[in-house]
Amino acid sequence: MPEGDPRIDRGRSQRARFAVWYAPAAMNKPKLTYFDAPVSRGEECRLALHLAGVDFEDVRIASAAWPAMKEQMPYGALPVLELPGQPPLAHSNAILVLIGRRHGLHPADDFEAARHEGMMQHVEDLRAVVSPTIRMGDAEKKAAREALVAGFLPAWARYAERNISGQPFFAGAKLHVVDLKLHMAVRWFIGGKVDHIPATIFDGYRKLMGVHDAVRDHAGVKSWYA
Ligand SMILES: N[C@@H](CCC(=O)N[C@@H](CS)C(=O)NCC(=O)O)C(=O)O
Numbered sequence: 641m642p643e644g645d646p647r648i649d650r651g652r653s654q655r656a657r658f659a660v661w662y663a664p665a666a667m668n669k670p671k672l673t674y675f676d677a678p679v680s681r682g683e684e685c686r687l688a689l690h691l692a693g694v695d696f697e698d699v700r701i702a703s704a705a706w707p708a709m710k711e712q713m714p715y716g717a718l719p720v721l722e723l724p725g726q727p728p729l730a731h732s733n734a735i736l737v738l739i740g741r742r743h744g745l746h747p748a749d750d751f752e753a754a755r756h757e758g759m760m761q762h763v764e765d766l767r768a769v770v771s772p773t774i775r776m777g778d779a780e781k782k783a784a785r786e787a788l789v790a791g792f793l794p795a796w797a798r799y800a801e802r803n804i805s806g807q808p809f810f811a812g813a814k815l816h817v818v819d820l821k822l823h824m825a826v827r828w829f830i831g832g833k834v835d836h837i838p839a840t841i842f843d844g845y846r847k848l849m850g851v852h853d854a855v856r857d858h859a860g861v862k863s864w865y866a
Contacts (some may be wrong), residue, residue, distance in 0.1 A: 655747050666722050669695055672735075674719040676700035678865075679769070680828070681732035682719040684820045688736050691815070692743035732821075733760045747816065757817040759803055759810060760800035763825045770834075773865040785836035793829075793837070797845045804847040808854035815858055822848065823855035 672689060677700075689696045701718065710716050714730040721735045722728045727736055737757065738748025747753045747844065769792055773784045792806025800822070806812030826848060831841035841843045842848055855861055 649833045659829050660717070667697075667722060669724070671697040671699055671722040672719060673699040673701060673722070676702055680824060684817075684824045685721065685732055685739070686721045687820045687824075687861060688739045688745060688782055688793055688817050691711050691820075691858075692737070692739055692745060701770070733757065733764065736760065736817040736821065745817045745862045747811070752811070756810065756816055757801075759800070760821050761819050762796070762800060762803070769796075770828075782836050785834070788839055789837055789841065791798070792843055796847055797842050800848050802843045806850060807847065808850050810851055815855065815860075819851055822851045823861075826852040827856075 654762065664690050668774060670689065672682070672684070672685055676682075678686075686698060711721055714728055717730065719732055720728045721736060721738070729738065737746055737753075741753075747756060752788050764812075773781050773788070776784060804810050804822075810819075825844055828834065829837055829841050830839050830852070842852075
């Protein structure tokens with residue numbers, strides 16, 4: 641095939657470039673790598689794969705093993721999805737959108753898809769603000785989280801609420817990957833395990849809590865935890 645021929649295997653040349661830092665292992669089924677905890681970005685990707693009916697290898701990394709692996713990851717973080725014959729894919733939203741597109745869990749309409757992706761970014765914005773408080777000492781953490789309770793978190797929930805267009809899920813009767821992401825974000829706080837943030841923080845946001853509850857009660861989600 642001549643260079644520039646549309647039939648050229650662009651995937652192959654892309655994989656060759658990745659091979660500089662990533663040596664693909666022989667694999668015959670998708671592999672999702674994340675930390676050994678049923679939370680956050682990794683768990684929402686596991687749930688998406690499970691709901692999509694994908695038979696995947698669920699690789700769980702112990703914290704102690706992570707420093708030695710970090711540089712091997714595309715962006716030095718997890719989750720990472722590996723598909724047979726492809727370079728590893730990082731960033732939870734990219735992973736979720738790919739799974740969603742391939743398995744009917746993300747809108748086919750491009751504008752509606754972008755609207756879902758906007759909400760998925762809104763969840764990432766929340767994580768970017770709250771996650772740094774995890775590593776703070778007690779006094780600093782208390783002050784930072786009390787400030788979040790007074791300002792950022794209610795504002796975040798208000799913006800989420802105003803953009804949820806359907807019921808019980810983000811866009812109506814059907815669950816999409818955005819719902820998994822919203823569920824995981826809300827679940828983080830309402831379990832009452834985040835010090836200095838009341839478990840009731842999102843109580844006044846009916847649609848947001850509705851998405852959380854509808855995902856929790858979804859048969860496919862229940863079967864993942866069964
Ligand atoms: N934008 C990335 C963020 C990934 C990220 O920060 N992952 C965390 C775990 S949720 C991580 O790998 N932390 C360990 C580290 O950064 O060394 C995504 O959406 O996946």
